[in-house]
Amino acid sequence: MVFRKEDIIVSTIARILIPFIQLYALYVIMHGHYSPGGGFQGGVILGASMVLLLLTRGHDEAKYKIPENMVITLSSIGVLIYAGIGFLCILLLGNFLDYSKLAVLLHVDPAHARSLGILGVEIGVGFAVMAVMYSIFLDISTGGVLPEDEEPEEGTEA
Amino acid sequence: MKVLGFIVTVLTGALLIYGTLDMPNYGDPDSPASSHVSPRYITDTEIDTATPNIVTSVLADYRGYDTLGETTVIFTAGMSCILILRRRKKSYKV
Numbered sequence: 001m002v003f004r005k006e007d008i009i010v011s012t013i014a015r016i017l018i019p020f021i022q023l024y025a026l027y028v029i030m031h032g033h034y035s036p037g038g039g040f041q042g043g044v045i046l047g048a049s050m051v052l053l054l055l056t057r058g059h060d061e062a063k064y065k066i067p068e069n070m071v072i073t074l075s076s077i078g079v080l081i082y083a084g085i086g087f088l089c090i091l092l093l094g095n096f097l098d099y100s101k102l103a104v105l106l107h108v109d110p111a112h113a114r115s116l117g118i119l120g121v122e123i124g125v126g127f128a129v130m131a132v133m134y135s136i137f138l139d140i141s142t143g144g145v146l147p148e149d150e151e152p153e154e155g156t157e158a
Numbered sequence: 159m160k161v162l163g164f165i166v167t168v169l170t171g172a173l174l175i176y177g178t179l180d181m182p183n184y185g186d187p188d189s190p191a192s193s194h195v196s197p198r199y200i201t202d203t204e205i206d207t208a209t210p211n212i213v214t215s216v217l218a219d220y221r222g223y224d225t226l227g228e229t230t231v232i233f234t235a236g237m238s239c240i241l242i243l244r245r246r247k248k249s250y251k252v
């Protein structure tokens with residue numbers, strides 16, 4: 001169980017660092033076309049920033065910023081974006097995941113449509129990886145019993 | 159039984175080593191792996207996908223179906239952790 005510890009150094013450093021970590025994660029996702037990186041790596045960095053928030057603030061604060069239901073929904077949405085782009089290509093009379101058919105929707109030439117299709121897919125992967133990272137950490141750190149589910153045991157004072 | 163296991167292990171290892179003798183040298187440009195489809199990826203990536211990073215275009219475009227499977231594996235791992243570990247309020251007190 002992760003409780004909030006009153007440590008001004010740790011919580012201040014984390015508060016300063018978390019936005020920059022998330023910004024860097026977005027950079028890694030968006031810049032995957034030109035440098036090492038992409039959805040998996042950026043998603044893991046985003047998930048790590050959320051884990052850092054959980055570690056330094058504790059469950060009681062983290063659950064307001066990152067509700068568990070939202071995490072489950074986000075991981076589904078990530079896979080759905082990926083598969084949705086694939087099925088969209090079928091609807092546009094192409095093969096599954098043939099991004100060049102998206103050129104009609106995006107008003108660019110087929111090569112750039114494939115580039116944008118890769119970007120869309122990477123964003124979906126990033127969502128899924130981020131949410132799953134946080135979800136697995138949450139489950140393992142609490143043993144699966146989330147704080148608001150916990151009831152005081154019988155015979156002990158709450 | 160220990161002797162039999164040892165013989166089987168040595169035989170299997172010898173077979174595997176014998177199998178590697180036919181493999182092309184490491185980094186051989188004429189090997190089937192680097193002469194069949196790799197040159198096409200290297201030369202046509204920029205024209206086909208307007209993406210300078212060959213790794214990204216192979217990962218998400220040429221082999222996009224594989225990456226969809228990878229994402230599904232990660233999603234399934236997360237869902238499995240939730241299903242196995244997480245307990246709801248009603249089933250908390252057994």
